[in-house]
Amino acid sequence: MKEEFKVISKFIEEKSRVLDVGCGDGILMEFLSKNKVVDIRGLEISKEKVKKCLSKGLTVIEGDAENDLKQFPDLSFDYVILSQTLQAFMNPEKVIENLLRVGKKVIVTIPNFGHWKVRLDLLFKGEMPVTKNLPYQWYDTPNLHMCTILDFYNFCNNRGINIFKTISLNGQTISNIKRSNLKYKNLISELGIFLLEK
Amino acid sequence: MSNLNQLNSVLIKKTLKLDCGKEISNFPLAYETYGNLNENKDNAILIFHALTGDQYASGINPITNKEGWWNYAVGPGKPFDTDKFFIICANVIGGCMGSYGPGSIDPLTNKPLGTNFPVITINDMVNAQYNLLDHFKIEKLFAVAGGSMGGMQVLQFVSNFPNKAEVALPIACTASHSAQNIAFNELGRQAIMSDSNWKEGLYNEKSTNPDKGLAVARMAAHITYLSKQGLQEKFGRNLQERSDLKFGFDADFQIESYLRYQGSVFVDRFDANSYLYITRAMDYFDLTKQFGGNLSKAFKNTKTKFFIISFTSDWLYPTSENKDIVIALNAIGADVGFVEIKTDKGHDSFLLDVPDFLSTIKNYLNTTYSNINERRI
Structure with a gap:
């Protein structure tokens, strides 16, 4: 399983209710329901992936976070997960707002646009960066709103969103991000994983 | 039966x-x-x-x-x-x-x-x-x-x-x-009830059967079960066993012939009064x-x-x-x-x-x- 999912599953307490927004093939959902005995639901935009999830008996509904989160009542989940999809929304601000409304805690993973390889690409090549986590060309990318770990950190701070914990993921290496090492981690992390609360 | x-x-x-x-x-x-x-x-x-x-x-x-x-x-x-x-x-x-x-x-x-x-x-x-x-x-x-x-x-x-x-x-x-659902069902019921063989529902006693009304009901309903694209792809404007229009009201088009066939086989297996009662039950359905x-x-x-x-x-x-x-x-x-x-x-x-x-x-x-x-x- 992806390192990212291992980090996410460590955040989640046993027997909690979880909503995985953009659950894909349901790999994290399967892992959580086998190991954490949670009541877990998924929301996924791709019909193919929804069918895959349902075939595995997972409770997934076809829909997208910008339109379909509103049907879930306030604080109806202990955790809401948003893994590497925030940058693809038309209105990420609104999505975060809704995630924090629906979930008591929210886990957001962002591909870090501040990673040194990304910076170098732009600095030396003068081209839009294409990396393992950001494999798209500028003209076909679904990523409308790229941000860095620092950007998202500031975004939360400015809105009074509590950041409980921030984890840096660089290859297999997992480390904590603190205020003191934020600028450095923003340079070396491929992914940032945030545990938030309103 | x-x-x-x-x-x-x-x-x-x-x-x-x-x-x-x-x-x-x-x-x-x-x-x-x-x-x-x-x-x-x-x-x-x-x-x-x-x-x-x-x-x-x-x-x-x-x-x-x-x-x-x-x-x-x-x-x-x-x-x-x-x-x-x-x-x-x-x-x-x-x-x-x-x-x-x-x-x-x-x-x-x-x-x-x-x-x-x-x-x-x-x-x-x-x-x-x-x-x-x-x-x-x-x-x-x-x-x-x-x-x-x-x-x-x-x-x-x-x-x-x-x-x-x-x-x-x-x-x-x-x-x-929905209103549209009810409307289509009403169309079917009216087709049956306006067939003179329906006889206020007593056709069994009178040894008649409102076949024509029931067939029309089925034809109308059948259209609602298919999509426009599906119909177009399957039938288009294809003609039924003829090379040109006949300038009459026979089934010139394949779609007409298809619907007529659907209507005719339906009356052999379905009872007109049942059609009235079951469509009514659907219309009354409002769980909300x-x-x-x-x-x-x-x-x-x-x-x-x-x-x-x-x-x-x-x-x-x-x-x-x-x-x-x-x-x-x-x-x-x-x-x-x-x-x-x-x-x-x-x-x-x-x-x-x-x-x-x-x-x-x-x-x-x-x-x-x-x-x-x-x-x-």
Whole structure:
């Protein structure tokens, strides 16, 4: 399983209710329901992936976070997960707002646009960066709103969103991000994983 | 339909209070089963049929000698796998395949009830079929499933009996019949009732049959089951066994001939009064209204796991109406999965060979059944 999912599953307490927004093939959902005995639901935009999830008996509904989160009542989940999809929304601000409304805690993973390889690409090549986590060309990318770990950190701070914990993921290496090492981690992390609360 | 008496049927002795206020008892409910009930009695699935369906979901229907209406979905190795599950399907009350309906004989007059048959509802149909659980001594069904009117029965069943099915599969349906749905049904009823052979519903006594009206009703309804794109691709403006237009009112176009054929075969297997009663039951269906305008309340106490399916080209019970059910269930934290299947086959998709649809159901049922069994161990 992806390192990212291992980090996410460590955040989640046993027997909690979880909503995985953009659950894909349901790999994290399967892992959580086998190991954490949670009541877990998924929301996924791709019909193919929804069918895959349902075939595995997972409770997934076809829909997208910008339109379909509103049907879930306030604080109806202990955790809401948003893994590497925030940058693809038309209105990420609104999505975060809704995630924090629906979930008591929210886990957001962002591909870090501040990673040194990304910076170098732009600095030396003068081209839009294409990396393992950001494999798209500028003209076909679904990523409308790229941000860095620092950007998202500031975004939360400015809105009074509590950041409980921030984890840096660089290859297999997992480390904590603190205020003191934020600028450095923003340079070396491929992914940032945030545990938030309103 | 001469050998209706030989069908599997259970006589329901318990009194059933209908929504119209009348009470019925000692009435027959015709059913069919497929597969075997296991020792734990935990593998039973109750399938509800749609408007013109019957208890013969699979195999060969002994009355029509044609394949059962859900032959793609029910059978050995199929999504509702009869090697694994025990499938029960009953003819709804109001129907014409052996269950209590307008064609039943009134013991007082020794004549068919006709329009003296009470107006029934989806709720009445479901309450009547609930007796089958007692009949088979099943404590809890593994699943309830059905498309179209069958889906409405699924919703009503879970609402009435929140703890009697592990899984519910309402397919291509709605929680509340729309004005458009009612309009199409009214068109069908008017076609039947304006046929002079209908004779105020007493055609059986008078040895006539409103074939023409019933056929027109079927033709109109059939159009609503297909999509515009599906019709265009299948028929387009193709001519029927002729090279040019004949400047008359014969069936010049293939689509005309097709509809006429659909109408003509329908009257051989379906009763006009049943068509009136069952369409009325669908029109009266409004689960949201039953719960004071809040559909969520219909499912308040249920632990049933829902899987709702709609089809992209279904404009009769469109995705939006299926999604309303999903939304109502999510609002109360119920366990609900949902997918819209891409197909150009219209509302009829649930009856047809739509591989995506069939394989998703098959995998879903198999995995969910084993998950439930694992939990028990």
